Amino acid sequence: MTDKAPLPEILIIDDNDVDREGIRRYLNPPGTRPAFAVTEADCGKDGIDLVLSRRFDCVFVDYRLHDMDGVQFLRDIYDPRSGLSPAPVVMLTGEGNETVMLEALRFGAQDYLIKGNLSADAVNIALKKACELFELKAGQRRAEEQLHHMQRMEAVGQLTAGIAHDFNNLLTVVLGNLYQLQQRISSNPDKIDPQYVLKKVETMESVARSGADLVRRLMVFTRQRSLEQEVVDLNECIADTLELLRRPLGETVEIEVRAAQESLPVAIDAVEFGNALINMAINARDAMPRGGKLTISTQKLTVDDPYATGLAGVAAGSYAVVAVTDTGTGMAPDVAARIFEPFFTTKGPGEGTGLGLAMAYGFVKQSRGYITVDSSPGRGTTFRIYLPVAPSEATAAAQGN
Amino acid sequence: MAGGTKKRILIIDDDDLVLQIICEVVESFGYDVTSAPDGESGLEMLAKGPLPDIVVTDIIMPGLSGLEVIADVKRKFPGVRIVAMSGGGGSKAGDNLATAQELGADATLAKPVDFPGLLDILKDLSR
Ligand SMILES: Nc1ncnc2c1ncn2[C@@H]1O[C@H](COP(=O)(O)OP(=O)(O)O)[C@@H](O)[C@H]1O
Ligand SMILES: [Mg+2]
Numbered sequence: 001m002t003d004k005a006p007l008p009e010i011l012i013i014d015d016n017d018v019d020r021e022g023i024r025r026y027l028n029p030p031g032t033r034p035a036f037a038v039t040e041a042d043c044g045k046d047g048i049d050l051v052l053s054r055r056f057d058c059v060f061v062d063y064r065l066h067d068m069d070g071v072q073f074l075r076d077i078y079d080p081r082s083g084l085s086p087a088p089v090v091m092l093t094g095e096g097n098e099t100v101m102l103e104a105l106r107f108g109a110q111d112y113l114i115k116g117n118l119s120a121d122a123v124n125i126a127l128k129k130a131c132e133l134f135e136l137k138a139g140q141r142r143a144e145e146q147l148h149h150m151q152r153m154e155a156v157g158q159l160t161a162g163i164a165h166d167f168n169n170l171l172t173v174v175l176g177n178l179y180q181l182q183q184r185i186s187s188n189p190d191k192i193d194p195q196y197v198l199k200k201v202e203t204m205e206s207v208a209r210s211g212a213d214l215v216r217r218l219m220v221f222t223r224q225r226s227l228e229q230e231v232v233d234l235n236e237c238i239a240d241t242l243e244l245l246r247r248p249l250g251e252t253v254e255i256e257v258r259a260a261q262e263s264l265p266v267a268i269d270a271v272e273f274g275n276a277l278i279n280m281a282i283n284a285r286d287a288m289p290r291g292g293k294l295t296i297s298t299q300k301l302t303v304d305d306p307y308a309t310g311l312a313g314v315a316a317g318s319y320a321v322v323a324v325t326d327t328g329t330g331m332a333p334d335v336a337a338r339i340f341e342p343f344f345t346t347k348g349p350g351e352g353t354g355l356g357l358a359m360a361y362g363f364v365k366q367s368r369g370y371i372t373v374d375s376s377p378g379r380g381t382t383f384r385i386y387l388p389v390a391p392s393e394a395t396a397a398a399q400g401n
Numbered sequence: 402m403a404g405g406t407k408k409r410i411l412i413i414d415d416d417d418l419v420l421q422i423i424c425e426v427v428e429s430f431g432y433d434v435t436s437a438p439d440g441e442s443g444l445e446m447l448a449k450g451p452l453p454d455i456v457v458t459d460i461i462m463p464g465l466s467g468l469e470v471i472a473d474v475k476r477k478f479p480g481v482r483i484v485a486m487s488g489g490g491g492s493k494a495g496d497n498l499a500t501a502q503e504l505g506a507d508a509t510l511a512k513p514v515d516f517p518g519l520l521d522i523l524k525d526l527s528r
Contacts, residue, residue: 165461168488169416171513176422179516183429207418251463 007037009055010127013047013073014040014062014092019115023060023092026123044068044076051077056087058127060113063093063100070100074107083141084108088134090126110134144362147342151275151359163214166247170211177204229367231390234264234273234298234320241274242296245281252291253284260298264320266387272363279356280324280383286347287328287381295325300389311386314370318389325382331375339373360385407433408527411453413443413470414486415462423457423514430520440465444473452478455526457519460487460497468500475505482526484519488512 010027014020020040028034039056041047044065051059063070070091077085091104095116104112110130113122177200185192242257249255277296284294301321306314331339338344340361345354364371367387375381410432414420420436428434435453437443439462447453456474460467471483485501488511498509508522 165488165512168512169419172488173418173422175513176426176516179426180422180429203418251461251466 007034008057009039010036011039011041011047011050011056011059013044013059013065015042015066019062022118023123026118026120029120044073048073048076051086058130059087059089061089061091063091063104070104071107074104074109078108084137088130090130147355148359150353151355154353154355166214167211170207173207174204229267229269231265231267232270234266234322234387235259237270237273238277238296238298238322241277245278249281249285249294253288254293256293256295258295258297260300262300264298264300265390266320267390268367268387276360276363279360283356284324284326284328287326292327296322298322314386319386320389321384321386323382323384325380327380330377330379330381332377336373336375407431408455409433409451409453410455410457410523411435411437411443411446412457413437413440414459415439426516427523430523432523439463440467440470443470447474447478452481455482455484455523457484457486460485460501468504471501471504471506482507484508484510484522486510486512486514
């Protein structure tokens with residue numbers, strides 16, 4: 001560190017003057033050149049305002065503040081977008097209070113210190129450890145975001161080829177009708193049949209509209225940031241996505257949809273779901289090089305006893321289940337065991353990235369659901385996604401706005 | 402073109418609106434036009450005859466692809482001229498039109514179809 005480098009910024013939040021003073025002295029021992037720039041707050045509210053308005057390299061916060069406790073503090077500064085607080089947090093707790101420490105860690109503190117045995121070493125080690133852990137999590141978060149972006153672009157790329165084809169067909173129809181009109185008008189300008197002109201114009205209009213619709217659907221998938229979770233009908237989501245898929249898959253793959261009659265309200269990010277479905281469908285196509293059948297079915301399933309239904313690990317409750325079945329090559333058990341790993345692919349370079357199912361898995365976890373795979377070589381593959389059915393009040397509210 | 406000497410053209414495309422408009426326009430050029438909605442029925446029509454002078458075929462179609470149609474026509478009916486059309490896309494990236502040419506297509510046309518261009522090609526091939 002050179003003399004010019006700014007000192008790391010530390011915030012100490014504690015309503016006890018003596019305790020704040022203690023931490024500060026451990027960080028910047030009197031008589032030495034200060035190693036940290038220390039800011040102090042004597043209540044949780046001021047602490048929160050500071051953390052949210054300025055950048056700190058680390059925050060020390062007492063668990064027991066007069067206006068709130070440590071968990072409340074952590075909750076208030078937590079950023080759900082990044083999945084982290086704005087800065088690493090070291091929680092200070094009284095002695096013999098293990099539950100409090102665990103709670104602090106669970107709600108996002110990186111480390112804790114017991115107030116009874118503070119020392120310069122303990123404080124500095126906790127600081128260093130909290131910063132390292134925080135940086136690790138932030139790095140992981142950035143990597144996830146990047147993965148996410150790559151996966152979305154992959155899905156878009158897969159769709160673009162099919163959509164370009166569709167678009168050129170639409171344009172062919174428009175150009176053909178325009179050509180006919182030009183011919184008519186130039187060969188016989190005095191005798192133009194209005195009915196004929198109207199018919200041509202109507203055809204072009206309807207074709208242009210289906211083009212606009214195609215663009216609209218594609219836009220949904222190129223959107224950078226995904227939507228928040230909202231309550232949607234799973235069957236409708238599938239129908240929307242299918243419109244995009246028919247063309248790229250339709251060349252060799254027959255698609256059958258068997259949707260549950262009842263509506264299936266789920267609280268999900270519909271764009272993420274669409275991406276997951278696209279990736280599974282493209283995988284199915286790739287597994288059926290000589291054509292075959294893709295079946296997408298939905299149903300409502302109530303799980304009372306996960307073990308009895310062979311769904312060990314699935315929490316009891318009501319689920320909307322979507323099953324994606326292909327009649328393709330299937331997978332050997334050693335392949336099936338690894339498919340959800342990021343970057344695991346059996347496809348050649350330029351053909352697979354190994355991200356599709358990893359991201360589908362991420363989506364499912366985020367939606368508090370489950371994904372299972374059933375496959376054996378030569379017998380095709382079925383993926384099932386279980387999504388918790390959203391309470392019906394929420395559906396009513398979502399439809400109301 | 403004088404009656405009786407009209408050239409026969411078979412047009413194959415799986416998109417019904419595209420097939421319809423190409424048929425209409427080509428007919429208005431003065432050709433005798435027949436059409437098929439996929440490769441299989443196109444080849445059937447060729448086998449049954451009467452043979453067309455020119456086959457205009459799309460490339461990306463469900464079932465038999467246009468490339469397979471071209472290969473088959475070249476083998477069985479070497480006298481029939483071929484125009485390949487493609488709008489890109491499909492599962493394997495790559496230049497379908499270049500492949501069509503290698504397989505023996507006499508002319509290629511990228512979609513969206515340029516109709517005056519198609520007319521020129523047909524004129525050329527019917528000489
Ligand atoms: N429906 C399926 N049938 C057979 N194998 C599949 C299927 N879906 C996925 N796989 C296997 O899982 C691997 C990982 O899939 P994925 O994460 O989508 O990445 P990618 O498709 O880019 O390879 C694939 O390479 C393939 O081996
Ligand atoms: Mg994939």
